[in-house]
Amino acid sequence: MSVLREMFENLLSRPITILYPKEKVPIPGAFRGRVAITDEKCIGCSKCSLVCPARAITMIDGPREVEFNGKTLNRKKRPQVKLYKCIRCGLCERHCPTGAIFLKNELSSSGTDGEIVVT
């Protein structure tokens, strides 16, 4: 009758539920959440878009001068991620030479527009 005993213990104790919108669920630091791009660091190498398994990253025009290894590069493209297409696998982060694209430990959003992009 361990079920009965535990049932009544639970009835008298506090529930363990996290009242989500009021109190936040702890998110570990390693959590792979929403994708983010630091535009200053990006050298436009297209590695992330090549490696993305979901083909969520497209390269759009973004001419800019960037520093890389002490040299000044003239990049032409920058990445654009379709937020709802991203599978948060972290391959772009793993293969980015400068750490410009990375996954924040934040929750992604939800919305009515399926075409939202992160640039």
Next chain:
Amino acid sequence: MTGPLTLDMVAGKMKEFGNSELVRKNRIRITTTPDKVHDTIKTAQAMLGCDRLITISAVDNTRTLELIYHLTGPHRMVLSIAIELTRDQPAIPTTSDILPPAAIYERQIHDLFGITFTGNTNLNRIMLNEDWPANEFPLRKDWKPGPDTFYGGIKVERT
């Protein structure tokens, strides 16, 4: 038959069916021909104690279609029995009468590769949609989804 299996034992038993080689630790590969497959598996079951079929793998190597039967048993070795089939009208006798689980794998291969297993009465559509065209086998290398093909009543566009 519980002790470990050595290459010599397998080669001795399988002499008439084809040559055996030790590909890596615990894996013995036997190459044989389609008409001998039934007897090879029977011998492996009876003489070498292989009571379990792990899987039947089908490979399209662009010249021929290959079937590889992976068997194991209490000796924990894996016997791979490999055969090659021609690409046009591939057919092979079924093994589902001696290995009941083979029926599922055969149906799956029949659906995706178009290999006919003679004697298996139940080779119905298995993985694909009901209205998938009858002569298209998606896992063959030369198969490409046509740009204007309709599957499932829906035009499938490819990017």
Next chain:
Amino acid sequence: MPEVVVSIGPHHPALKEPVNFKVVIEGEKIVRLELDLSYNHRGVEKAAEQRDFIRVLPLLERVCGICSHAHSTAFAKGIEEIMQLEVPPRAQYIRTIIAELERMHSHLLWLGVAAHVIGFNTLFMWTWRDREAVQDTVEEMSGNRVHYGMNEVGGVRRDLTPAQVTAALERLPNLEERIKKYVDMVNSEETMLIRFRGVGKLSKEEALRYGTVGPTARASGVDYDTRKDDPYLAYADVPWNVVTDTNGDVYGRTRVRIGELWESLKIVRYCLENLPEGPIRVTAPRNAPTGEILSRYEAPRGELAHFIRTNGTDKVERVDIRTPTLANWTSVAICLVNQNLADLPVIVAAIDPCLSCTSRITLLDSQTKKTGVMSFDELIRRNRSRDQGLVRP
């Protein structure tokens, strides 16, 4: 009594995944059944031939959400063996830890689902509550609750920090206590006993003959366990036992799974305490040499086999995934005959079906007599006269 065909699925509350059973019943007794598993076919094997080794791992991980680490490890292991890479021991240990945590979460999940299909929602809630501890550990280590993304060819992507190891070790005693409670509950709870005992019986001979794998086979006394038979990762170093049972029914499968929870806990603890130092990956070459391998892996549901053939490029020529569920399907149809309709969800759940891995059809009885088929789908089709056409883009 006339035979009635009940078509269950693909949308059905007992089935969290699309599958269709056409069950022929007489009264409440099952006469025979036809399984239709093709609703989930995606063509992963074809896609795997078209993607390189970097991009194929996330794809294979998503073959199944529950045993995602199993698929990616089986593939990475096979490719490493073809490339003859020496994976560092620390990577092997980390892979083992994740694999065993995955087994624990899968078995706890299964216990909950088994309780749910017999309507015992309380146990369902409790097991899933305790599963959260495992999920938290995995999330801290890998960064995601379900698709871990830990593997890459040549090692693992993330290292374990000492803080993560201590946090994981701290969670284990609590889990241990809970597992003890579940052993107690399963052996003493009356409704579970009457629904599980003697249901879906499979003798040892049948289990061998129909090629069952994993806990289903071990519940019938067949001690096949790939981790012992063909040791991979760190299993050769870790002391652990194969759990078997002689009952052969759903009760036996429950006991095997709870026993494996216990063993997994032991393995995780050993690996965390004896985590070797060193690098976590070696750099893999871009192309793999020509070769082939049958990579076997003991997934939570049973033996998973990836047959990999490479052809010297950075893509595989063929990867053939044989999932444990597919190997177990034949035995389900054997167990189900002459059982009660009410037992169908229990027996099907007892092999822990993972249909997204499997996605295949099997039609068991070839001499199907013509009966009055009243399928749910057809009824619905008759019921609603609205537009049935699909939306064209």
Next chain:
Amino acid sequence: MAVPAAGMSQRLVNWARMKSPWITIFNSGACNACDIEIIACLMPRFDIERFGMLVKGSPRHADILIVTGHVTLKQASRLRRVWEQIPEPKYVIAMGACGASGGVFHGLYHMMDCVDRVIPIDVYVAGCPPRPDEIINGVVTCLNLVHEDAAHGGKEWRQKKAVPVTGTDTNICKVVP
């Protein structure tokens, strides 16, 4: 927003719709991960029953259809049929990357790639799979939509892609009173 004069009973019904969203899960060929995360929402840790949500087996009882995953060719007609069985007003949530665009399975031969090609989607939830709290966010976004639809007297007011309800989770999780 222009609120048409709603009667007392209509306001009561609108309030009830906000407070009692019953969901049904349709697995259109997904990899299970989204499904187990939805079920994890029901569990003591997150317990969505405190929002009045229940998971119903019969689509006839449901208000919100959660589609997990890309749609395989075989499931497409079934998905459409299940969607038709849900009585009005009904809402559709597409879970994860697969629901929005096929995700990692984008472009495979036995797939539709997107739920949007079969049934209209109201809310997208990002992630592969979304965490349970993200799923709750998604349902709350959907409830906000229910509220706005009720204020406008139907779904017709919102053209496709007219109202982006996005941002960080902090401003999404604001439940409309």
Next chain:
Amino acid sequence: MTDPVSGLIYILIFPGFLFLFLYALFLAFLDRKIAARMQQRVGPPFFQPFADFIKMLGKEVIDPAGVDRVIFDAAPLVALAAVMTAYLYIPIVGNSPLAFQGDLVVVLYLMSLPTIVLFLLGWLSRNIFSAIGGIRSVTQLFIYEVPFFLALMTPALMAGTWSISEIVIWQQKNMWFVFLQPIGFIVALIGLQAKLERTPFDIPEAETEIVAGPWTELTGRRLAIMDLTVDVSFVVGSALIAAVFLGGPLMPWAVTPAWLAVVVGFFLFLAKTLAVLLILSSIKVATGRIRIDQLNDIGWKYIASASIVQVGIVLVMNYLWVYA
């Protein structure tokens, strides 16, 4: 019942239909809340059943093709009317003004009507799951109805009356029947659980087997009314058990001002129904569903024979004690 106005108030407002409606929804909430807390969850807010009810009323009603729409609309109303009528005969505050000799039988009869209606709905839905559910609910009715009737008959045998109000008065004079007939009380609780189709007897609507059984095709207001019927049956059933076994609203001693007696009686009624609810909720949480053939075995072998043993004991007690 001489004054028509007070009679109308009794039937319509308090303790009649309005109170019954609110109390039924409250008990439904409490049931869900207790279950949630036992599972260490927070559970729904207090207005949840009310919100569900209102929402379902506002949903679209879908007629499955080939279904007789009139019967499909009318059947839930019949079920609701039956249990609401049954409620009027049960003493809530003092004795029921409508009481007559034999109202126990009428109440029991009216309480089995929802099951018949469910069977009818399942059969008419033209859906295989509904049909199986309907057949199961009738099978279950045959199993639990006999012990339930016998268990509720034994107090009547001992009190020598077929009126619930008079059984309550008899208990006020002597002793609560729960102490005199514990076996009958337990059988009645199990029978009530089965009648309300709650776990472990939720075989007709087993979600994981047959979707929602007879409920599968119900939508909109039909679903709302059937849901309300189940909630009301809960109140009626627990009130019936409270009246027959737990002494109803009357106290063993006299309370002098009449209004105070009414108030205390009302609170006693609340306390007793809540006690019954707690027991039934605990059973629901602590068990899984059993199979219909297992229910058949258990029902006829153990529960039915227990109730027959109870009847035998009562006959002996009557001979030795009551009529001695």
